[in-house]
Amino acid sequence: MLLKEVIDTGVIVVPWSCCIQGTVLAGDSGISKTCEKKCKSERPCLVTEANGEALCPYGLSYFSSTVGSAPVVVFGVKGSLVGSKISKELKHELKGRNLDEARFKEWVQRLNHLDSVIDKHILERQSELLDPLHDPIRLARQLEAISISLLESSGSARTLDAQLDQASAEMKSLVKAAGLLNDYFDLVSIYFNPAAARFGRPVSTSLHGILRKITSILSGFDAGEEGARIKVNFRGECYRNFNLRESFKIIPFSLISNAVKYCLSGEVTVRLREMQDRAEVSIVSQGPPIEAEETDLIFKKKYRGQWSRSLRKGEGVGLYLAKIVADAHNININVTSQRLGGQKFGETPLATNTFKFEIPYQINK
The missing domain is CATH 3.30.565.10 (Histidine kinase-like ATPase, C-terminal domain)
Structure with missing residues (x-):
C-alpha cells in the first residue's frame, strides 16, 4: 500500500494520531499523553476488529475502518462515547481532539479515493513496464518447446513423464529449467498486469x-x-x-x-x-x-x-x-x-x- 508512504512524507496532512497498516503516525495534534504513557506501544485499539467508534480502557475514543484492504485506526480523540463525566486532566488533554463519526467517514472516503488513484497509476505504469518483456516471454516459450522436442527425440518412452525419467541429468535440468522460466514469466505478466488473469x-x-x-x-x-x-x-x-x-x-x-x-x-x-x-x-x-x-x-x-x-x-x-x-x-x-x-x-x-x-x-x- 503506497498510500502509507505518501502520508508518511508529510505532504498530506493527517489531523489526528492514527495507525495505517501497522504504521503509527502522530498527526498534527501529536499522540495524546494517555496513549503515550499508559498504553505506550501496546495499544489495544490497534488490534481491535471493531468498525466505527469505540472507547479504549482509559476513556478515549478511537475510530476504526479500512482504506483499500488496509486497517486504519484513529486513536486518542474525543468522540460521542467519551461523555462529560471525565477528569479535568483528561478533559484538558482532549481539548482540540474532537472527532465525530461523520467527519471520520469523510476522511476515510478521501483516503480511499487517493488510494484508488495511486493504484490506477501504478497499474498503468506496470503495463508499460511489461512491454519490453514480450520478446523474452516469447523466447522462453520457444525454449521450453525445443527442450521438450529434444527430450522426445532422445528416448523411446511413450509419455513425457517416462521420457523424463529415462533422460540424462543434463536433459532433465534443461527441460525443468525451461518450464520453470516460462512459468515465472507468466507470474511476472500477472504481477505487472493483474487484468491479464482474465484474458x-x-x-x-x-x-x-x-x-x-x-x-x-x-x-x-x-x-x-x-x-x-x-x-x-x-x-x-x-x-x-x-x-x-x-x-x-x-x-x-x-x-x-x-x-x-x-x-x-x-x-x-x-x-x-x-x-x-x-x-x-x-x-x-x-x-x-x-x-x-x-x-x-x-x-x-x-x-x-x-x-x-x-x-x-x-x-x-x-x-x-x-x-x-x-x-x-x-x-x-x-x-x-x-x-x-x-x-x-x-x-x-x-x-x-x-x-x-x-x-x-x-x-x-
Whole structure:
C-alpha cells in the first residue's frame, strides 16, 4: 500500500494520531499523553476488529475502518462515547481532539479515493513496464518447446513423464529449467498486469496434466539458502477436463512453489481427488505455522506471515498472484495450519500447512 508512504512524507496532512497498516503516525495534534504513557506501544485499539467508534480502557475514543484492504485506526480523540463525566486532566488533554463519526467517514472516503488513484497509476505504469518483456516471454516459450522436442527425440518412452525419467541429468535440468522460466514469466505478466488473469476464454484443459507438469518441474529444486532439495509427490488421478483460462496454472504453481520454499521437514504432497461434482486439489507440507489471523492476510500483496519472515527471504507476491488468478476463476483457496505439538526447526515451530481449492466438473451441453 503506497498510500502509507505518501502520508508518511508529510505532504498530506493527517489531523489526528492514527495507525495505517501497522504504521503509527502522530498527526498534527501529536499522540495524546494517555496513549503515550499508559498504553505506550501496546495499544489495544490497534488490534481491535471493531468498525466505527469505540472507547479504549482509559476513556478515549478511537475510530476504526479500512482504506483499500488496509486497517486504519484513529486513536486518542474525543468522540460521542467519551461523555462529560471525565477528569479535568483528561478533559484538558482532549481539548482540540474532537472527532465525530461523520467527519471520520469523510476522511476515510478521501483516503480511499487517493488510494484508488495511486493504484490506477501504478497499474498503468506496470503495463508499460511489461512491454519490453514480450520478446523474452516469447523466447522462453520457444525454449521450453525445443527442450521438450529434444527430450522426445532422445528416448523411446511413450509419455513425457517416462521420457523424463529415462533422460540424462543434463536433459532433465534443461527441460525443468525451461518450464520453470516460462512459468515465472507468466507470474511476472500477472504481477505487472493483474487484468491479464482474465484474458482469453476458458478452454477444455487437463487438470491432471497441469499438476503432473508443475510437480515434476518443482521437485528437487532448492528450497532456500541452505541448498536443501525438496521432493514433491503427486498423488491421485482425475482425467476429466475443466474449463480453465491459460492463467489458471499460476494457482498450483504459486501454491506448490511456496510450499517447497517453506518446507522444513519431509516432502511436499500434491493430492488430486475426484468428488461427486468437482475435483479437489490440496498441497500439504510441514513448515512454519500460519496463525489464524493470517490465513487471509498472506494473500495480500507484500504480506508475509510472522514465522515465514524470520525464516526465508521473500517478496510476498506468490500467494498474492495465486489469489488474483483464483478470483478470475471464481475459485476459493482454503488454508489450514496445524502445529505439530512441540516440534521445532531450530527456533521455528513446525506445523502441517494445507492449501486446498476445488474446481467443478465441466458441464457438456
